[in-house]
Amino acid sequence: MKELWLPKMVKILSANANRLSGALHVQFQNQVYALVKRENGKKIGVPERLMTEWAEFIELETDAVKQSLKTVELDEMHKIDKERDRVVSNILELIKAQRKSPIEEVAQAAMLLYHSIGNYRGIQSETFDAETGYICSLLKDLEPMTAQLSVLQLSSTVGKLKQLNEAYEKLFLKRQEKLVQLRLPTMKDIRLYTDQIFNAVCRLIEAAYVHSSVEDDQKMIEKLVDHLNAEIKHFKTTQRAINAQQRSARERRAIELRKEWAVALRVYEEKVGLPEGSLHITGKIRNRGKVRTYELLDRRNNRRLYVKMTEDGFVEV
Template identity: 35%
Template sequence: LGVYAGIQSKAVDAETAEVRGMLKDLERFATEVTALGLAPVTAQLKTVNDEFQKVYNTRQEKAVDQKMPALSEVRPQTDAVFGVVCRYIEASYLFATTDDDRALIEHLVDRMNQESDHFKTLHKQSMAQKKPTPKPTPEEENRLKAGFPALEQQMELKSGSLSFTGKTKGTA
């Protein structure tokens, strides 16, 4: 069962598939599972995993049916709307006639900042759990460096202006 160590850190669809595999493997050890008193736990795990899979599949189907636009298309629009909302909040604060109104607006801004901080923290935690891109081999680095002069010429850059940072994707 050691092959299932760390499945909780996988993507949810991969995790639920791993749980199904683990439960299937545990069927071969039914006597041992019962002797250890784990039968109720494995039964509950199967139930919860099956319920999760149903909910996940339903959400995936809805997402496909909705045909949402790409985030890269939507993000500039949401950023623009957020900017307008912030300007309205600032104007409301500046033109507030009472301290009570200003206090309400300050509370709103504090809550918005708190939510923003929360999402930034979640993003940082998510990024910290991702594995870093492996360092390119010397052969890959040399292959990239060999293409710099042609790229500099194509982009009309000064000769020698490009350098290898080591932060690449898809260099194989």
């Protein structure tokens, strides 16, 4: 039987870069780009146009990561939000407490105010945008109640809340205008582009090795492939370590939450008509604005749901 001849080939490992976290993905792209960039593009089969595209998308991804972490306005918005939370709490708590005032005029004013705006309890824990809308509604409901506010000496406090809410809205609009001007693609799209380019670069390098007849060029490509594979392995290992730490932290958090909220969970099960032990706290937490939600697992059907903790216990979101 004739001996089979196959060309000598090199293989760049699958990076699975889509599994890397945001900042780690940017680091990976920068590292492998630098390794490829330092070689002769013609000898490794990678055209300059593709390298230019790659560099542009890596820069976009870097900008997107920075933008997602912080804007100048965001810090000031957080400061204002903390202050308006404090003011809202002061207004609601004072009204609630003054219903029991020994001075009849004060108690009556507090009771009228409580019936008018008592349903705004807990808006401090809503998302930033939702809270802004709720505060606008609260202020509107208080407009015909100036006499009662005066009796409780809350007029200036309500005026302060209005100023803070307006300041927050202005900063929000300013930040939105900046984001529109930047016209950054979504992080998901940018990552997809950079991953596609890296995949194309890998295939071109592998093809260049097969078609090269120059031994020194083949050795150079072999060395480049070794370096790329080393980086791929390194970043995969790093991501696995991060995932393991997160799982460990989530498991510890789940144990703590199960102890802390055992009663609240049972109350919630009764409220929604589930047998005791149907729901399980997984320990997974999601933060959306100021709202922290917790994942529950329905053991009967493996359905996952998220709840938030309120004054009245768990509420599904």
